[in-house]
Amino acid sequence: MPRRREPRPAPALELKTTRLAGIQVILNSAEHAALDTHLSTLFAATPDFFGGEAAVFECGRLPADAASPDWAWLARELKSRGLNPFAVQNASAELAAAAQQAGLLVLNDVAPAPTAAEPEPVPEPEAVPAPEPAPSATAPTRIIDKPLRSGQRVYAAGGDIVVLAAVNPGAEVIADGSIHVYAPLKGRALAGARGDTSARIFTTHLEAELVSIAGVYRTFDAAPDAAVARKPAQIRLADASQIVIEPL
Amino acid sequence: MTTIITVTSGKGGVGKTTTSASIASGLALRGFKTAVIDFDVGLRNLDLIMGCERRVVYDFVNVIQGDANLHQVLIKDKHCDNLFVLPASQTRDKDALTEEGVEKVLKELEHQGFDYIVCDSPAGIEHGAVMALTFADEAIVVTNPEVSSVRDSDRILGIIQSKSRRAIEGREPVKEHLLVTRYSPKRAHEGEMLTYTDIQELLRIPLLGVIPESEAVLQASNQGIPAIHQKATPVADAYQDAIGRFLGEEHPLRFVEYEKPGLIKRLFGGK
Numbered sequence: 001m002p003r004r005r006e007p008r009p010a011p012a013l014e015l016k017t018t019r020l021a022g023i024q025v026i027l028n029s030a031e032h033a034a035l036d037t038h039l040s041t042l043f044a045a046t047p048d049f050f051g052g053e054a055a056v057f058e059c060g061r062l063p064a065d066a067a068s069p070d071w072a073w074l075a076r077e078l079k080s081r082g083l084n085p086f087a088v089q090n091a092s093a094e095l096a097a098a099a100q101q102a103g104l105l106v107l108n109d110v111a112p113a114p115t116a117a118e119p120e121p122v123p124e125p126e127a128v129p130a131p132e133p134a135p136s137a138t139a140p141t142r143i144i145d146k147p148l149r150s151g152q153r154v155y156a157a158g159g160d161i162v163v164l165a166a167v168n169p170g171a172e173v174i175a176d177g178s179i180h181v182y183a184p185l186k187g188r189a190l191a192g193a194r195g196d197t198s199a200r201i202f203t204t205h206l207e208a209e210l211v212s213i214a215g216v217y218r219t220f221d222a223a224p225d226a227a228v229a230r231k232p233a234q235i236r237l238a239d240a241s242q243i244v245i246e247p248l
Numbered sequence: 249m250t251t252i253i254t255v256t257s258g259k260g261g262v263g264k265t266t267t268s269a270s271i272a273s274g275l276a277l278r279g280f281k282t283a284v285i286d287f288d289v290g291l292r293n294l295d296l297i298m299g300c301e302r303r304v305v306y307d308f309v310n311v312i313q314g315d316a317n318l319h320q321v322l323i324k325d326k327h328c329d330n331l332f333v334l335p336a337s338q339t340r341d342k343d344a345l346t347e348e349g350v351e352k353v354l355k356e357l358e359h360q361g362f363d364y365i366v367c368d369s370p371a372g373i374e375h376g377a378v379m380a381l382t383f384a385d386e387a388i389v390v391t392n393p394e395v396s397s398v399r400d401s402d403r404i405l406g407i408i409q410s411k412s413r414r415a416i417e418g419r420e421p422v423k424e425h426l427l428v429t430r431y432s433p434k435r436a437h438e439g440e441m442l443t444y445t446d447i448q449e450l451l452r453i454p455l456l457g458v459i460p461e462s463e464a465v466l467q468a469s470n471q472g473i474p475a476i477h478q479k480a481t482p483v484a485d486a487y488q489d490a491i492g493r494f495l496g497e498e499h500p501l502r503f504v505e506y507e508k509p510g511l512i513k514r515l516f517g518g519k
Binding site: 149151152165168186 | 399400402403405406407409410450452
């Protein structure tokens with residue numbers, strides 16, 4: 001009788017490539033005062049938005065003659081708000097040297113950030129500050145087949161979520177990707193929780209309390225249009241700032 | 249085999265204690281040895297509804313803390329020989345209920361050959377309510393036909409599914425039953441109340457019964473006689489039906505359709 005081979009023990013250390021999901025912190029200015037003010041206003045309403053994500057400083061938009069920002073201070077400030085900056089990219093030689101001094105890595109050969117042709121648009125009043133889009137979802141889809149009841153919350157980190165039973169009022173479905181609810185959606189649905197503006201919400205019965213995509217949300221104090229209320233519907237983001245609800 | 253039934257709702261004032269008293273009495277009337285435990289430590293009510301408040305010497309907390317034995321605490325019901333009441337403490341607070349203590353008392357009741365243990369849960373979702381549902385085999389979720397009660401029932405169902413022993417140990421889940429109480433077919437018909445089908449659609453658990461709103465309940469409470477003993481009232485009949493369904497019998501739903509009063513009824517009165 002053939003003996004079963006003993007499984008080989010895993011080596012103590014393995015090397016594999018990985019794609020790191022993280023946040024780009026795009027610097028438009030290197031001035032201490034301007035950065036300080038903007039950081040405070042940006043995080044005032046949502047101090048706990050981040051939960052220890054890795055972050056990279058993108059320097060491609062800084063004016064060529066900009067003096068080096070105070071890297072050590074900037075890194076400390078972001079750390080205190082749940083981001084872990086570890087590197088700079090697209091930095092001039094002078095900036096890179098200062099960053100290295102402050103213990104940051106210097107990344108080369110990275111695609112530059114899209115140049116800001118126009119000044120920063122004034123954010124929509126109801127838009128929560130959203131981080132830069134995370135890389136597309138790679139995590140497996142999460143499937144829920146029991147009703148989500150008031151007070152229950154599920155979160156699909158890094159991917160989509162499919163709910164086959166009702167999402168009751170007071171329940172919350174959150175996904176970094178899209179949300180599919182093949183039953184009445186009566187609670188809250190938040191897709192693109194890490195800023196993926198291409199995420200969508202689909203349901204066979206729209207009666208939600210709140211929907212949100214990449215931080216842009218809409219409540220339904222007044223009932224939604226008759227064309228979609230209690231009917232199959234899709235919710236997506238248009239122009240990165242407008243919630244669009246369409247019948248399916 | 250002892251079956252532990254938790255009567256719960258989330259919201260207060262919906263009829264948990266009335267239901268606990270009537271379900272426990274109904275099971276006892278059918279010959280099952282039954283105990284009904286008041287988990288509402290600090291706001292003891294069950295003894296009043298069961299009409300045994302003057303016979304309380306020791307209470308649930310006394311057994312948990314070992315100051316009295318179960319035999320001294322169980323109060324025999326006036327109407328049924330095989331029904332026993334375990335009253336709550338009026339002077340302690342709910343933290344006196346420990347998980348080990350509750351488990352010990354339930355185990356002891358099991359050894360004494362009880363068929364059913366009915367746990368009357370306090371309102372809310374705090375410690376007392378969680379203790380009442382931790383050891384449940386079946387749960388009767390009492391809901392009134394109004395939105396806040398339905399939402400709270402939904403919440404408590406979520407807690408049953410996450411905090412009960414059966415859920416934590418990954419055994420067969422707690423069997424859930426919906427009992428709609430204080431139902432007025434007329435007001436549901438006129439759209440002032442949710443209908444029982446609305447409630448069931450949202451909570452999505454099997455319907456055990458619909459108990460009509462009735463003055464007989466208040467009267468029963470004040471007399472200390474569980475409503476199920478009010479012979480020939482719709483409330484008592486509805487509770488009997490619910491117990492039958494709980495035991496696997498089939499009964500058509502009664503007292504849920506609104507009939508417009510006819511001319512004769514209007515002329516000669518009657519409710």
